[in-house]
Amino acid sequence: MGFERGFLEYERIEPETTPVKERVKNFKEYFKTLTDDQVRIQAGRCMDCGTPYCMYECPLHNTIPDVNDFACKGQFQKALNVLSSTNPFPDFTGRLCPALCEEGCTLGLHRQSVGIKSIERKICEYAFDHGLVHAELTLNRSFKKVAIVGSGPAALACAQGLARRGHNVTVYEKNDKPGGLLRYGIPDFKLPKEILDRRLSVLEGEGIAFKTGVRVGKADPGEKGVFCNASDEIPGSELLSRYDAVVLCPGSEVPRDLKIAGRDLKGVHFALEFLIAQNLEIQGRGENPIDVAGKKVVVIGGGETASDCIGTAIRKGASSVTQLDYHDELPESVDPMTSWPDWKRIKRTSPSQEEGCTRLFSTNTTSFVGKDGRLTGITTQKVKWAPGHRFDGIPGTEGALDADVALIAMGYSHPSSALAREFSLDTDARGNIKAVYEGDDAFRTSNPKVFAAGDGRRGQSLVVWAIAEGARCAEAVDRALRSVSHART
Ligand SMILES: Cc1cc2nc3c(=O)[nH]c(=O)nc-3n(C[C@H](O)[C@H](O)[C@H](O)COP(=O)(O)OP(=O)(O)OC[C@H]3O[C@@H](n4cnc5c(N)ncnc54)[C@H](O)[C@@H]3O)c2cc1C
Numbered sequence: 001m002g003f004e005r006g007f008l009e010y011e012r013i014e015p016e017t018t019p020v021k022e023r024v025k026n027f028k029e030y031f032k033t034l035t036d037d038q039v040r041i042q043a044g045r046c047m048d049c050g051t052p053y054c055m056y057e058c059p060l061h062n063t064i065p066d067v068n069d070f071a072c073k074g075q076f077q078k079a080l081n082v083l084s085s086t087n088p089f090p091d092f093t094g095r096l097c098p099a100l101c102e103e104g105c106t107l108g109l110h111r112q113s114v115g116i117k118s119i120e121r122k123i124c125e126y127a128f129d130h131g132l133v134h135a136e137l138t139l140n141r142s143f144k145k146v147a148i149v150g151s152g153p154a155a156l157a158c159a160q161g162l163a164r165r166g167h168n169v170t171v172y173e174k175n176d177k178p179g180g181l182l183r184y185g186i187p188d189f190k191l192p193k194e195i196l197d198r199r200l201s202v203l204e205g206e207g208i209a210f211k212t213g214v215r216v217g218k219a220d221p222g223e224k225g226v227f228c229n230a231s232d233e234i235p236g237s238e239l240l241s242r243y244d245a246v247v248l249c250p251g252s253e254v255p256r257d258l259k260i261a262g263r264d265l266k267g268v269h270f271a272l273e274f275l276i277a278q279n280l281e282i283q284g285r286g287e288n289p290i291d292v293a294g295k296k297v298v299v300i301g302g303g304e305t306a307s308d309c310i311g312t313a314i315r316k317g318a319s320s321v322t323q324l325d326y327h328d329e330l331p332e333s334v335d336p337m338t339s340w341p342d343w344k345r346i347k348r349t350s351p352s353q354e355e356g357c358t359r360l361f362s363t364n365t366t367s368f369v370g371k372d373g374r375l376t377g378i379t380t381q382k383v384k385w386a387p388g389h390r391f392d393g394i395p396g397t398e399g400a401l402d403a404d405v406a407l408i409a410m411g412y413s414h415p416s417s418a419l420a421r422e423f424s425l426d427t428d429a430r431g432n433i434k435a436v437y438e439g440d441d442a443f444r445t446s447n448p449k450v451f452a453a454g455d456g457r458r459g460q461s462l463v464v465w466a467i468a469e470g471a472r473c474a475e476a477v478d479r480a481l482r483s484v485s486h487a488r489t
Pocket of ligand 1: 096097098149150151152153154155172173174175179180181182185186190214215216217249250251252253275304305308416419453454455456460461462463464466
């Protein structure tokens, strides 16, 4: 424990941010890293409590009190060692995680919780700045070959886990660069691509081979909104014959559509069409064809994707940004009946929403309206929620708003069905690749040689969950490969 009375004597500080007026002028990251002095004090607020619920709430089960102890003493190498033993990519989670751990922090019951996410980020940035992050090579080679499909956080965590256990890993990615949503979904202002590339170099140094621009199996022509710039294709059967195991981490790429009148009007897009094109533009690879400058933009949906669309539209000079969310507006303060350490159901405002957007709650989008084939407006109706996650429109609350561009950010249903068909795999009721959750066969699909992890198996989720799934899947694949080799010898 860092400071015995730290939790009483020091207040939580949030990492410094670039003021809104400045940051909306570009796509640069606006959260700053804590200074060495700040992190010592912030980590010293940790109470090292008897039952650290922070560890329980974190899908990676990071041993947060130990990490905080070392960070408080300025022993960053030790802090990094402990942190990396459970979290292979604190550089991603320290930026993107909603910090489920902080909801579980005991200090948060009466005061502000420990700023675990900003401490994690500091440790990782310090480590990269001081050359403490290295490729780790093992001499204990297994000579087993594993193919991983996809290169998002689940795939990267799985690849690292397997490479460090001595297996030969090849990652197949249909897009021209690796990273999954970290590269082609999440904007630079949340995750600069240099941070991703810095980590990918470490992984390459560990012997992981990346084959990009290669789609595994055929595309499903019926599926709208799945991005692919592959130049090559490889059948699943070839992976099954060339590798000892195949791990599928395809993400949850099929977007939920809003099939209402006017959906085909020009100006109505899936969120990722806009965000991917913007990521490509920032990489200098052509202008974003969805021009929002001087236009009225309406974002439909209430999650992270919607927030990223808001921040991007503001940076691209939209004249107004309105967010339509059919969920009810949550209260500003916590309901005292909420059981701790459950996720608090309170109104949260993302940094992008803070940058200037009108939020309309309990509002359903009922049609897209247009003229000469172009979107000009949206009709809406207020809704009332009923038991069973059902809502009904309230008669007499119909409304309309002007819109030049509408971005549908209503989440994702499942991975492309084509991949499950390619390997003849069972899927669950929601269309995800079916794989066992626990036990000796964890992560195994209906084909014993094929494993699955990440959003493609659990449904759309979070980066931290994708990393946790990938890391645990690596353990499962390793166990399976080693039991096969033992059986053979
Ligand atoms: C816009 C947006 C913003 C988000 N922001 C956050 C955030 O701030 N914090 C957070 O925690 N989570 C966030 N998320 C969620 C998070 O990004 C995902 O949960 C996470 O990336 C899932 O990781 P994954 O590895 O399972 O899949 P993905 O990251 O989706 O990667 C899957 C990869 O598989 C590839 N692939 C698919 N099929 C094939 C095939 N047949 N052949 C070859 N390659 C294939 C895809 O091209 C893709 O690169 C966000 C999601 C979106 C869409």
